[in-house]
Amino acid sequence: AQSVSQHNHHVILSEAASLELGCNYSYGGTVNLFWYVQYPGQHLQLLLKYFSGDPLVKGIKGFEAEFIKSKFSFNLRKPSVQWSDTAEYFCAVNAYNKLIFGAGTRLAVHP
Amino acid sequence: NAGVTQTPKFQVLKTGQSMTLQCAQDMNHNSMYWYRQDPGMGLRLIYYSASEGTTDKGEVPNGYNVSRLNKREFSLRLESAAPSQTSVYFCASSEEGYNEKLFFGSGTQLSVL
DSSP: OOOEEOOOSEEEEETTOOEEEOOEEOOOSOOEEEEEEEOTTSOOEEEEEEOSSOSEEEOGGGOEEEEEGGGTEEEEEESSOOGGGOEEEEEEEEETTEEEEOOOEEEEEEO | OOOEEEEOSEEEEOTTOOEEEEEEESSOOSEEEEEEEETTTEEEEEEEESSTTOOEEOSOOTTEEEEEOSSSBEEEEESSOOGGGOEEEEEEEESSSTTSOOEEOOOEEEEEO
């Protein structure tokens, strides 16, 4: 079945640590890729998106993601996390005109 | 600029009761969506409306109905609530389809006893 997998369900980091959240999808063909974030008590908002071109995309708040077509992956990265990055992160894939979300990764950053 | 407004924020129902979740957006967006969020399952699309006057089923439409009342409003109705519908419901809108940024409402936490 077509799916979006986020393998890390919970991640705990200390401030200044580097972050990489995995996202893999199982769709062939052309896809558009997104990362959304949900901060505690807030609604989901877009972090970044990839449609075409440079596979390394930069988003808000110092986040970036790399599209690796051969690995069907779109991993989210940040070199140095802050306490304010504590949130739930969702990868999403638009394929065949359907936007499918992964199960989410809860990130807790400790000061 | 309110964005996407959902009401109510919290609701408790008994099995078999009905209710309607309201959603309105003030961004003149064409497309609107209803998602449910369950632990460990992410967001799943219930119904969407690509434009005023059209609605289509998503991944999990059973037990729900929707109405695109006008361009601004998109309501979700539970005709006979079941415990399996306990979830957090999000309404979202976008200018035109999935490749545009989705703007989400703040969610409705629904418990069905």
